[in-house]
Amino acid sequence: MGRKKDIVRKYFEQVISNDKRQSCKFCHKEYNMNVNKMKAHLLKCSNCPQQIKKKFYSNTTSNVTEDQIQTVDEYDAHLVVNSHKSLTINKFFDHMNKSENVRLNEKLALAIIVSGSPLSMTEHPLWIDFFKQIRPTFKLPCRKSISTVYVDKVYAEMQSSITYDLLEANDLHIQLDGWTNINNDGIINFVICKPEPLFFKFLNTKDNRHTAEYLKNQIVEIIETYGKEKFFVIIGDNAANVKKSFELVKNVYKGIQTLGCAAHGLHLLCSDIFKVDSVSEFLKQNSSIVSSIKRSQLLSSVFKKHQQIKGINVQLKLPVKTRWGSFLFCLESLMKNKSVLQAMAVDDTIPISLLKPIKLTLLDDSKFWENVLKMINLLTPIVNAITVSVLNHNLIHRVRSLLNDVEKKVEECFSSSITNSLFSITEELKIINNVAKRKIFILGKIHLAAELLDPKSQGLKLNADERVDALEFIYNLGVEMKIDIMNDLSDHQSKQGYFAKKFIWENSLITDPVKWWKFLDNISPLSKVAVRILTAPCTSAATERTFSTFSWIHSKKRNRLTTERAGKLTYLSYNWKLKNKKSEISKNTEANNCEESSVDVVIQEIQSSSSSFNSEKNDENMIISKSDSDSDCDSDSETSILYNDTSSDENSVSCSEKEDEDNY
Structure with a gap:
C-alpha cells in the first residue's frame, strides 16, 4: 500500500517548474518537500484559515483519522468557492504602526487639552481598559508625554496656523490686559483681532514691573513682527500704566489709534454708583436678605414651599463684589420673588428669631420694594450695554448709541417722581456727572x-x-x-x-x-x-475671556501646573474653540441625529463648565483681577471645572511606556 500521505500536503500544490517543491495554496510561498516546515508555515501563514491551523497545533499527525481527512477534503472544496470571503475575514486583525499611534496620540492630547481634562487621565486604569477594549494595540501616552511632547507639538501647530492667519490679514488690532494667576505670577495676555480675536501671546512678566515703558516695548515688538502698516487700534482698560504705554506707542506709530475699553468704562460707572452712600447701604440690605434665607436650612425649605404654591421658579441670587451685573441679578431675583418673600414674612410656622431681622423690610411696600425697582431701572440699561459690547462681533458703530441710551435712561430714572427716593439730589447729580465722565473715556x-x-x-x-x-x-x-x-x-x-x-x-x-x-x-x-x-474692537473683552480660560485650566486643584504649561493649555483651548465655532451643533440636533442613526457623527464644540466661560453674553465674563491697575475692583472669582489635574509638570513620573515617550 505504501506510506500514507500527510494531510498537510492537501494545502500545497506541486510547482510546475520543479516537481520537488510545493507551493502554499493560500500565499503561494514555495517549500521543498518537508512536511514539518510546511506545517510550521501554515501555522504562521496570515492567509490560512483558522479552522485549518487548528488541525496542526499538535506536533504529530498520528491521531488524524480518515473522517478528519474527509472533512478536510470537503472544506477544501468549500474554500475554493468562498476563497475571497474567507481570506477577507481572516486577514482582519488589530494592527497599528508607529505613525498611526502617534497621530492618534496627538488627537487624544488635543481633546484632553481643549476639554480641560486632567493630563494624567491616560494613566487611570479604567481609561486604560476602555482604550484596550476599543483598540488593543493602541498604546496610550503617559501623562509626562502629553504634558511635554504632545502639548509642545500641537502648540507649535496652532502657532503656525495663527501666524498664517495674521500674515494673510490686512487689518489687525491689539488688545492687552494684565492678570495675576493662582500662583501670584504676573501675566499679560495679548489678543490680536483680524477682526476675530485670536489669543496671540501670553507673557509671564516674572520680576519685571508692568511699567508703561515695558508694556510699550512688548506692543512694539508685536507690531514689528507683522508689519506696522497692518495695525490700527490698540485697546485696553483704564489703568494708568496702560494709558501711558499707549501714548508712548502712538509717539512711535502716528497712525495707531488708542481706545479705552467700553465695557470696562461701563463697569467703572457701576462702581461709581455703588460708592454712593445710600446705594452702598441699600445693596448691603438686599444681600443680607438673600444671605439670611440661603444660609438657613429651615428658611430655604419654607421659601421653596411657597415658591411651589405660587408657581415661581426663580432662585435668589447673591451678588459678587467684583461682578457688577450680579447686583442687578440679585435685585431682579428679589423682585420676582416678592410675593413669596412676603408670604414667608407672615408664615407662623417659622420661628420669630429667624425672620425678625428682615420681616419689616419685606413687608415695607412703600419704601423698600420701590427702591428695589428704582435700582433695577437704573442698572438695567448699563448692564444691557455691557452685555452687547462684550460680544465678539464688530460693534464699534453702535457704541455711541449705546452710551447715549444709558445716559438718557439714567436721567429718566431720576426725573421720575417716586416718593421716599433712594437718592438725594446731590447724589443724583453726582451719578449723572459720572455717566458723562465715563462717556468721555469711552467715546472717540x-x-x-x-x-x-x-x-x-x-x-x-x-x-x-x-x-x-x-x-x-x-x-x-x-x-x-x-x-x-x-x-x-x-x-x-x-x-x-x-x-x-x-x-x-x-x-x-x-x-x-x-x-x-x-x-x-x-x-x-x-x-x-x-x-x-x-473691524476695530470696542472692548478688550476677548482678553478677559482668555483670563477666564486661564483660571479655568490653572485652578486651585491644578495649581501644580507651571505657568508656562498652563499658558500653552489656555492658548490651545481658547483658539481651538474660536476656530471651531462653526462646527458647534445644538444638543437638540445631536439628540435627533442619534435617534435617526447610531453611526451619525455629530461634531460639537466642547463646552466649559465655568459659567463665566460658557457665555459671551454674560457680562460677568468681563471682571478679572488685574495687577498694576487703577481699577477699584479686586476679583476673587472662583471657577469650577469638570476635571482636575493634580499632577506636576515639573516632577518626573514613572511611565509604563518609557520607550514610547522617548520615541514619540
Whole structure:
C-alpha cells in the first residue's frame, strides 16, 4: 500500500517548474518537500484559515483519522468557492504602526487639552481598559508625554496656523490686559483681532514691573513682527500704566489709534454708583436678605414651599463684589420673588428669631420694594450695554448709541417722581456727572466715523459737530493709508455715483457692515478705509475671556501646573474653540441625529463648565483681577471645572511606556 500521505500536503500544490517543491495554496510561498516546515508555515501563514491551523497545533499527525481527512477534503472544496470571503475575514486583525499611534496620540492630547481634562487621565486604569477594549494595540501616552511632547507639538501647530492667519490679514488690532494667576505670577495676555480675536501671546512678566515703558516695548515688538502698516487700534482698560504705554506707542506709530475699553468704562460707572452712600447701604440690605434665607436650612425649605404654591421658579441670587451685573441679578431675583418673600414674612410656622431681622423690610411696600425697582431701572440699561459690547462681533458703530441710551435712561430714572427716593439730589447729580465722565473715556472720533460708515444708520443721528469730526477722521485715515477717498466719500454722503445704485443699499439693513463694505472692495476705494474702521474692537473683552480660560485650566486643584504649561493649555483651548465655532451643533440636533442613526457623527464644540466661560453674553465674563491697575475692583472669582489635574509638570513620573515617550 505504501506510506500514507500527510494531510498537510492537501494545502500545497506541486510547482510546475520543479516537481520537488510545493507551493502554499493560500500565499503561494514555495517549500521543498518537508512536511514539518510546511506545517510550521501554515501555522504562521496570515492567509490560512483558522479552522485549518487548528488541525496542526499538535506536533504529530498520528491521531488524524480518515473522517478528519474527509472533512478536510470537503472544506477544501468549500474554500475554493468562498476563497475571497474567507481570506477577507481572516486577514482582519488589530494592527497599528508607529505613525498611526502617534497621530492618534496627538488627537487624544488635543481633546484632553481643549476639554480641560486632567493630563494624567491616560494613566487611570479604567481609561486604560476602555482604550484596550476599543483598540488593543493602541498604546496610550503617559501623562509626562502629553504634558511635554504632545502639548509642545500641537502648540507649535496652532502657532503656525495663527501666524498664517495674521500674515494673510490686512487689518489687525491689539488688545492687552494684565492678570495675576493662582500662583501670584504676573501675566499679560495679548489678543490680536483680524477682526476675530485670536489669543496671540501670553507673557509671564516674572520680576519685571508692568511699567508703561515695558508694556510699550512688548506692543512694539508685536507690531514689528507683522508689519506696522497692518495695525490700527490698540485697546485696553483704564489703568494708568496702560494709558501711558499707549501714548508712548502712538509717539512711535502716528497712525495707531488708542481706545479705552467700553465695557470696562461701563463697569467703572457701576462702581461709581455703588460708592454712593445710600446705594452702598441699600445693596448691603438686599444681600443680607438673600444671605439670611440661603444660609438657613429651615428658611430655604419654607421659601421653596411657597415658591411651589405660587408657581415661581426663580432662585435668589447673591451678588459678587467684583461682578457688577450680579447686583442687578440679585435685585431682579428679589423682585420676582416678592410675593413669596412676603408670604414667608407672615408664615407662623417659622420661628420669630429667624425672620425678625428682615420681616419689616419685606413687608415695607412703600419704601423698600420701590427702591428695589428704582435700582433695577437704573442698572438695567448699563448692564444691557455691557452685555452687547462684550460680544465678539464688530460693534464699534453702535457704541455711541449705546452710551447715549444709558445716559438718557439714567436721567429718566431720576426725573421720575417716586416718593421716599433712594437718592438725594446731590447724589443724583453726582451719578449723572459720572455717566458723562465715563462717556468721555469711552467715546472717540473713531466711534463717530464707524457710525457714519454704518450702512444701516448712515450717521443720521449724529449732530453737525459729530458729523464733521467723523468725516475728518475718515479723510485723515485715507491719507494715512495713501488712498484717495475724497470723491468716493462725497458720493457716499450724497448717494451719487456708485452709491446711487439701488441694489447696493437693498441689503444694508440685514447685512453686517463689514461684509457690506467688502462687497464694494473692487468698486469703492473708501471700502478699505471703512473696513479698517468697522473691524476695530470696542472692548478688550476677548482678553478677559482668555483670563477666564486661564483660571479655568490653572485652578486651585491644578495649581501644580507651571505657568508656562498652563499658558500653552489656555492658548490651545481658547483658539481651538474660536476656530471651531462653526462646527458647534445644538444638543437638540445631536439628540435627533442619534435617534435617526447610531453611526451619525455629530461634531460639537466642547463646552466649559465655568459659567463665566460658557457665555459671551454674560457680562460677568468681563471682571478679572488685574495687577498694576487703577481699577477699584479686586476679583476673587472662583471657577469650577469638570476635571482636575493634580499632577506636576515639573516632577518626573514613572511611565509604563518609557520607550514610547522617548520615541514619540
